[in-house]
Amino acid sequence: MLQRTSAAALRARRRPGAGAQVGWLRCRSFKSSSEYLASLESEHCTLPLGFRVGTSSFKFVPQEAPLPNTMTLTLIVPDEPTSQWGAVFTQNAFPGAPIKIGRELLSTEKLGAIVINNKISNVCAQGGGVEDSKRLCSAISEALQLPSDCAVLPSSTGVIGWKLPIDDLVAAAPGAVASLQADSILPAAEGILTTDLYAKVSSAEVAGGRIVGIAKGAGMIEPNMATMLAYVLTDIDLPRELLRDLLSEVVDGSFNSISVDSDQSTSDTLAMISSGKVPFGGSNAEVAEIRTALTEVCRELAELIVRNGEGCNHLIQVVVTGGATAAEAKGVGKAVVNSPLFKCAVAGNDPNVGRLASSIGDYIGNECGGGMDALAKCEISMGGRVLCANGEFVLDHETETYLMQHMKDAEQVVVSSEDGSDAYPNYPPHRRAVEIEVSLGRGDGCATVLGSDLTHEYVTINGDYRS
Numbered sequence: 021m022l023q024r025t026s027a028a029a030l031r032a033r034r035r036p037g038a039g040a041q042v043g044w045l046r047c048r049s050f051k052s053s054s055e056y057l058a059s060l061e062s063e064h065c066t067l068p069l070g071f072r073v074g075t076s077s078f079k080f081v082p083q084e085a086p087l088p089n090t091m092t093l094t095l096i097v098p099d100e101p102t103s104q105w106g107a108v109f110t111q112n113a114f115p116g117a118p119i120k121i122g123r124e125l126l127s128t129e130k131l132g133a134i135v136i137n138n139k140i141s142n143v144c145a146q147g148g149g150v151e152d153s154k155r156l157c158s159a160i161s162e163a164l165q166l167p168s169d170c171a172v173l174p175s176s177t178g179v180i181g182w183k184l185p186i187d188d189l190v191a192a193a194p195g196a197v198a199s200l201q202a203d204s205i206l207p208a209a210e211g212i213l214t215t216d217l218y219a220k221v222s223s224a225e226v227a228g229g230r231i232v233g234i235a236k237g238a239g240m241i242e243p244n245m246a247t248m249l250a251y252v253l254t255d256i257d258l259p260r261e262l263l264r265d266l267l268s269e270v271v272d273g274s275f276n277s278i279s280v281d282s283d284q285s286t287s288d289t290l291a292m293i294s295s296g297k298v299p300f301g302g303s304n305a306e307v308a309e310i311r312t313a314l315t316e317v318c319r320e321l322a323e324l325i326v327r328n329g330e331g332c333n334h335l336i337q338v339v340v341t342g343g344a345t346a347a348e349a350k351g352v353g354k355a356v357v358n359s360p361l362f363k364c365a366v367a368g369n370d371p372n373v374g375r376l377a378s379s380i381g382d383y384i385g386n387e388c389g390g391g392m393d394a395l396a397k398c399e400i401s402m403g404g405r406v407l408c409a410n411g412e413f414v415l416d417h418e419t420e421t422y423l424m425q426h427m428k429d430a431e432q433v434v435v436s437s438e439d440g441s442d443a444y445p446n447y448p449p450h451r452r453a454v455e456i457e458v459s460l461g462r463g464d465g466c467a468t469v470l471g472s473d474l475t476h477e478y479v480t481i482n483g484d485y486r487s
Contacts, residue, residue, distance in 0.1 A: 049450045056218065056447035057206070064223040065204040068230040068255035070099045070295025073208040074199035076192040080185040082140065089139055091185065093192045094211035095160065096134040096251055097200060098295045101170040104257070105131045106264035108271055110288035117142045117149030118174040121157075122289065125171045132170035134251060134291060135160045135196075136212050137189060138236075139178040152186040159193040175289050177236065177249050178214055205253070209234040212249055215481060217328050217446045222320040224313035227306050229256035229298035231313055235321040250275065250290045250321055256310065257296040266311055267292045274318035277350060278326050278470045279357050290318075326470045327432070327448055331478030334366050334430045335453040336471045342397070342458075343465030348388055350467035352458060355383035357471020366454055367473035369431075371423030373407050373415070376400065380458060397461025402426065404455065430454045444477065 050056040067073065077092045107126065109119045125131075135156060142149040157172035166172070176184070199207075209219035213236050223232040237248035258266070271290055300306070327335045338356045343349030356362060359379035365372040377400060384390040400408040403426035407413060430452045433442045453470075 048448075050447045051449075053218065053445070053447045060206060060209075060219065060221050061204060064221045064232065065206045065209075066223070066230070066232070067202055067205050068232055068253050068295060069297035070255055071205075071253050072097045072099065072200040072202045073205055074196050074201065075207050075211040076195035076199060077211075078188050078192050080188050082179070082182050082185070084182045091137055091139045091188070092211040093189060093196045094136040094138075094208050095196045095200065096136075096208060096253065096293070097132070097164065098293060100295070101130040101132040101166065102294060102296060103130050104260050104263055104294035104296055105173075105292065106260070106267050107173065107289060107291040108267060109290075112288070114144060116176055116180075117145070117153045118176050119289065120150060121153055122173055122175075122291075125173055128171040130167075130170045131293060132166040132172055133160055133164060134173045134175065134293070136175040136177070136208075136249065136251075137184065138176075138212055138214050140176060140182045140184055141178045141180050142176040142184050143180045145181065145183040147183065149184065152184045155186055156184070156189050156193070159190040160197070163193045163197040173291060175212075175249050175291075177212065205232055205234055208251075209236075212236040215330055217444060218448070220321055220324040220328065222317045222324075224317050226309050226313035227256055227298070227300065229254060229300075231256070231310075231317050233317045233321050235325055237325040248275065248288045248290075248325060250318070252290070252292040252314070252317065253295070254292070255295045255297040257298060257300040258294050258310070259300075262307070263292060263294055266307075266314055269311065270315045270318050273468075274315065274322045275325075277353070277468060278322045279354060279472075323451075323470055324448065326472050327451075329472040329478075330481045331444075331475040332472035333433050333444075333475050333477070334427065334473040335432075336363075336366060336456065336473065337453040338456045338458065338469045338471070339466075340458045340460065340469070341466045342460040342462055343467070344388065344460075344463040346465040346467055348384075348462070349460070349465040350469060351387060352380055352383050352460065353467050353469025354471075355379045355387075356456065356458075357469055360474060363472070363474035366427060367475045369424050369427040371402070371420060371427065373400070373402065373413065373423070376402070376456065377408060377413075384460070394462070395460065397459075399459040399461070401457040402455065404457075427454055 074095045075092055077090055079090050081088050107122055109122055142153060153174045157174050160172050206219060209221050216236050220235045231254045233250060233252040235250035275290060336357050338353040340349040340353045356379050362375040362379055365375055381395060384394050399406060402423055432449055434445045434449055435442045
């Protein structure tokens with residue numbers, strides 16, 4: 021017979037480490053965009069040895085709609101073409117033209133540059149889009165005077181179905197090359213943005229070298245890489261196969277463990293490139309250190325993507341333990357952060373925990389073949405407080421107040437001290453989250469998943485996205 025915990029004991033119980041940050045989150049606050057950017061520049065934006073980045077912008081009008089806009093062309097260039105690079109791409113069956121080209125280029129020996137354009141994703145465009153991407157790559161190769169055996173990897177992000185303004189992009193190539201500099205990655209981090217409110221940069225010092233990553237993405241976010249783009253640069257002389265193995269290892273526990281709106285983009289790309297400027301010893305200990313550092317960089321970028329998700333006022337972190345498998349644990353986490361009902365409840369600071377339990381039970385019952393007693397040992401907590409155990413909720417007025425405050429503390433919207441108006445800040449005001457812990461009691465599988473709430477602002481943005 022299942023031993024039951026008394027209601028009084030459950031009310032008093034706190035999860036281990038209650039009140040502390042768990043999972044991926046790094047608690048840090050900024051008071052303004054200038055403070056955030058200054059922090060990025062001083063702590064994260066220094067490029068690894070052997071890299072330059074540059075941008076060039078121009079105004080254009082899409083041929084599909086009379087919507088004047090500005091497009092930015094961004095370049096990431098190693099000082100010398102390198103064979104030490106790798107990439108993983110979206111599994112969406114409608115991939116963009118750059119994805120098709122990128123998959124073919126994985127067998128190419130040397131990479132001379134990465135070129136990214138924002139505003140139009142070059143997916144299912146009239147004429148297919150592949151020739152336009154290849155023409156842009158050729159223009160970049162010519163402007164950089166790359167050897168004929170060196171590839172240029174293209175990426176595009178933005179509106180799906182529109183055709184690239186290819187003549188304008190080709191004309192912008194020399195300007196992007198002329199702007200190349202080796203000091204800061206911030207121009208590239210800002211150049212790739214679309215609906216993002218701020219640049220996303222993370223870095224680590226490891227094995228005598230440096231790893232720096234940038235990312236963009238705010239909507240259409242639920243990557244499954246085997247409209248999110250991320251680029252990681254390092255000067256550590258990692259062998260090609262090891263670099264690719266490490267990239268594949270870290271993606272599952274970072275970018276593939278987030279969701280803003282459960283829609284997988286047609287353009288998801290994560291690329292990593294090494295300049296080879298810092299010697300690599302090759303010991304197991306050194307590999308382990310690099311793996312840990314790379315994981316932390318990718319996780320921080322993934323967190324920033326969700327935190328800056330379209331209309332996101334609350335980041336939701338779900339830490340799942342006790343799954344029959346790690347995949348089951350991740351599935352439960354995704355079920356929670358993708359539940360429209362629960363996401364709306366979080367947006368309204370409404371601790372409607374029945375919606376939370378329902379999303380977990382729905383997944384276990386329908387996706388994992390769980391029976392009536394499949395969750396007999398399940399325990400659910402929010403904000404460090406146990407809410408459900410033994411198949412029963414333990415809720416009262418004090419708990420309701422506590423949970424509401426926990427949600428309010430995680431809000432990201434900033435209220436003006438002058439007129440009381442609120443606005444989504446163009447910087448991360450804190451690193452707090454609505455923290456949920458689920459112990460399934462079915463095995464040893466565990467996972468951490470990040471997601472966002474579902475707000476009126478998200479609907480507003482996506483109801484009029486193209487204009």
